[in-house]
Amino acid sequence: MAITDRGSEPASQRPAAPARNVHRVAMAQIAPVLGDPERNLALHLEQIELARQQEADLIVFPELSLTGYFVRDMVPDLAVSAAAPEIKQLLRAAGPMAVVAGFIEESPRHRFYNAAFYGEGGQIVHVHRKVYLPTYGLFDEQRYFAAGERIQAFDTARFGRVGILICEDLWHLSAAAIMQAEEIDMLLCVSNSPARGVDGPTIRIAETYEHLCKSFAQLLGAVVILVNRVGFEDGLCFFGGSMAVGPDGRTIAQAPTLDEALTVAVFDRGDLRRQRVITPLARDERLLLTIEELNRIKRQRYES
Numbered sequence: 425m426a427i428t429d430r431g432s433e434p435a436s437q438r439p440a441a442p443a444r445n446v447h448r449v450a451m452a453q454i455a456p457v458l459g460d461p462e463r464n465l466a467l468h469l470e471q472i473e474l475a476r477q478q479e480a481d482l483i484v485f486p487e488l489s490l491t492g493y494f495v496r497d498m499v500p501d502l503a504v505s506a507a508a509p510e511i512k513q514l515l516r517a518a519g520p521m522a523v524v525a526g527f528i529e530e531s532p533r534h535r536f537y538n539a540a541f542y543g544e545g546g547q548i549v550h551v552h553r554k555v556y557l558p559t560y561g562l563f564d565e566q567r568y569f570a571a572g573e574r575i576q577a578f579d580t581a582r583f584g585r586v587g588i589l590i591c592e593d594l595w596h597l598s599a600a601a602i603m604q605a606e607e608i609d610m611l612l613c614v615s616n617s618p619a620r621g622v623d624g625p626t627i628r629i630a631e632t633y634e635h636l637c638k639s640f641a642q643l644l645g646a647v648v649i650l651v652n653r654v655g656f657e658d659g660l661c662f663f664g665g666s667m668a669v670g671p672d673g674r675t676i677a678q679a680p681t682l683d684e685a686l687t688v689a690v691f692d693r694g695d696l697r698r699q700r701v702i703t704p705l706a707r708d709e710r711l712l713l714t715i716e717e718l719n720r721i722k723r724q725r726y727e728s
Contacts, residue, residue, distance in 0.1 A: 445694060447583060450475035450483040451666040451687045453679045455655025458492030461502060465490065465510050468525060471686055472517045478688050481582055482522040486653035487554075487591050487616040488538060489526040494658040499568045503530035506541055506548050515543045522582065524651075526590070526614050528569075529553065535570040540588055540614050542578070550578040552588040556596055562618070562660065575599055577606035584609030584693070591615040594636055594650075600643055605711050608646050609696055613637070615652040618660040630665045630681065642673040645700045647691055654684055671699035 452471040457463045468485060475483040488495070490510070491502045504510065506529060514523055522544035529539035529551065537553040553572025557565035575598070577587040587608045593599050594613045603611060621628025633650060641648040647670060654664040666679035668689030677689035700706065 446690065446692050447482070448478065448480045449649055449668060449689045449691075450478060450480035451649065451651045451668065451677070451679055451685075451689065452483055452485045452489075453651060453654055453664045453666045453683075453685045453687065454485065454489065455653060455662070455684055456486070456489050456492045458494060458657050459498050459502065460492070461490055461510065464492070465513065468514055469517050472514065472521070472523065474686050475688075476519070476521060478686070480521055480688055482524070483518065484612055484614065484649055484651045485523075485525040486651050487526040487540065487614040488528065489614070489653070491526075491528055492657060493616040493653070493662075495528065496564075496568055499528055499536050500530075503528040503536050505530055506539075506551050511541065511543075511548070515546045515548070518543070520545070522580065524588065524612055524614065531570075536568065537572060538565065538569045538590060539572075540590055542580070542586065542588060542612070544581055549580065550576075550586075550588065552576075552590060554590040554593060555599075556592040558592045575602045577603065577608045584696075586610045586612065589613045591617060594633075594640070600640055601714065603640075603646075604644050604706060604709060607706060608644060609693070611640060611644060611646050611648045613648070613650045615650060616662060617652050619663040627663050627665070627681070630663055633665065634667065634675075637667060637669045638673040638675075641669040641671055642703070643705060645671045645696065645703065645706055647671060647676075647696070649689065654682055671696050672702075
């Protein structure tokens with residue numbers, strides 16, 4: 425497991441910075457074991473300890489990091505509530521560090537969701553249920569999962585206002601519009617994207633994710649963190665390529681392709697102010713106009 429620290433000097437040479445301004449986010453690019461929550465929990469605990477050694481403020485794991493991706497008929501057996509003992513164990517292990525991980529959530533009405541939680545201070549702050557479930561090509565999520573019904577931001581102790589998206593959610597303009605209206609400071613996207621469009625050393629899907637992350641960062645004036653898994657599952661190769669992008673669209677940190685790695689991205693919240701002064705897109709956004717036009721389109725499409 426490689427450990428890289430991008431965007432800063434080694435800890436021994438790094439000057440002390442005000443905790444409220446400079447943040448360290450550990451991107452845990454792991455290869456979960458399909459259908460083995462015990463081994464995956466141990467892998468998470470190992471990564472949390474490594475992130476603590478790297479003085480991370482937040483560690484982010486990929487989509488469905490506690491179960492693996494192609495769970496199919498195993499969904500009911502692997503599903504847990506957000507209050508499950510294994511999730512509480514992760515929160516305790518993280519201590520003061522915030523943590524994001526992917527799991528299969530079972531609701532009180534026994535619906536199953538592809539979900540990710542954000543926890544800090546030993547408590548779950550927010551759970552996002554994947555809204556857009558791909559069922560095309562090699563994907564068949566709608567057969568096994570219920571779709572989430574909200575894209576909602578939340579407030580955190582360290583990072584300001586944060587939003588979480590899961591993989592396919594990032595591909596939809598509606599998610600960008602909602603997150604801009606929510607005025608987020610950081611967007612976390614957890615993903616399980618296999619390598620597609622391979623052309624020699626180029627992975628086209630990786631290029632697309634890079635474009636999406638940079639576009640979201642600039643449109644939202646926010647830091648964007650993408651954490652994608654690696655490894656092989658059901659004959660498919662997951663490419664990794666996790667990245668952190670600043671609000672100006674520049675890459676802060678980049679994890680390797682194909683290999684497991686814990687990559688620490690360092691950013692200064694002052695960059696948010698600078699970018700929003702230079703390009704005040706959120707200030708000039710006309711939310712009420714957007715709502716009115718969407719309502720007009722809805723009436724034309726569904727009521728005519």
